[in-house]
Amino acid sequence: MRTLLPSSPMLRYSQSPATVTPSRRRFIHCGNRSDSSAIGSSRSDWQSSWAILSSKVVSQEQSESLLSSVNGHSNGSLNLVPFDNNSLAPNQQSKKTTPLSITDLSPAPMHGSNLRVAYQGVPGAYSEAAAGKAYPNCQAIPCDQFEVAFQAVELWIADRAVLPVENSLGGSIHRNYDLLLRHRLHIVGEVQLPVHHCLLALPGVRKEFLTRVISHPQGLAQCEHTLTKLGLNVAREAVDDTAGAAEFIAANNVRDTAAIASARAAEIYGLEILADGIQDDASNVTRFVMLAREPIIPRTDRPFKTSIVFAHEKGTCVLFKVLSAFAFRNISLTKIESRPNHNVPIRLVDEANVGTAKHFEYMFYVDFEASMAEARAQNALSEVQEFTSFLRVLGSYPMDMTSWSPSPPSSSSSTLSL
């Protein structure tokens, strides 16, 4: 996949353990962490983390902000010396005098103002829109790779990451499943974004001039049939993100190439919309997960979803038993994904079979519709634990229940009609 060099400031992946400041010229180091360090292979991992969680009133992050609102220090150290409230910035003053209320003790706010939210791509990417939907008024931080977004949160450069995990047409974004396992962030929410693709080119470029269409692999996959219907049987090239493709065309004045990206990307990078709504299905939607350093406290007063990952040394034969633990409790599954078990990709079947046969080892990811605060979910997981050699709860979080309808073509649509 071609890597384009965007002109906007973003967090970058670097090979050197350098600075981690989100500036155009500075790079973030991803390190070479071994998978096992973050996998947490203990059988009781999910139980201990949820036991700790349920005994906690507030997260570390929340308690730090509570401390700062009580004593005026952002570093969390107590200062009992009276301070001059008037010397503080106006937005700080009210905080100092307001006593703690029950709302201060509830999980992190959903509105997201002042939150720094890492996403993969450049401005105009769908991931940026998803970050804004998940946390309105947040400060969106572009990152050049998914892994950088994970690290930005781990290193406290960002408070949250919003990353795509699956699309209704293009399927799963496998890289993020692997990274969820390798890193220790928690899923604290999900957001579904209708994805409305446009074909973008430099002003004056006509469809007949095109020799190439570039986009994120998901963008190309989601528009595959429509491109053919439009007679665009030209080279299709994968790049890092949809808006990055638009930026590349604009920055390099490439006149034989079109990008599949959003109408907002057209606006930002000064491109024209040659065709609007070119996704193969009008209801095209991508599901993103919101990630944080701390899990949220699961609740039962609204629909929750829980995401887990598990494995077993004896391979796939355990799957039926695991799934039955949910079926018997009427817990609906919303997603099953399998990925190679990178720690043990292949197992030789030795003993009686003399080491010739081998089977592939998988990690199974399951999302189910229940909260970890519910007894039926806890019982199901206790049973799953019996059948598996590795089990981790990735998060228990509110389901995105917002309704959406297929988006109509935008009014700026120009030359091609579908």
Ligand SMILES: O=C(O)C(=O)C[C@]1(C(=O)O)C=C[C@@H](O)C=C1
């Ligand atoms: O390239 C972008 O604009 C992205 O935000 C990435 C991404 C993805 O990874 O699936 C997000 C949503 C769309 O499905 C297409 C691409």
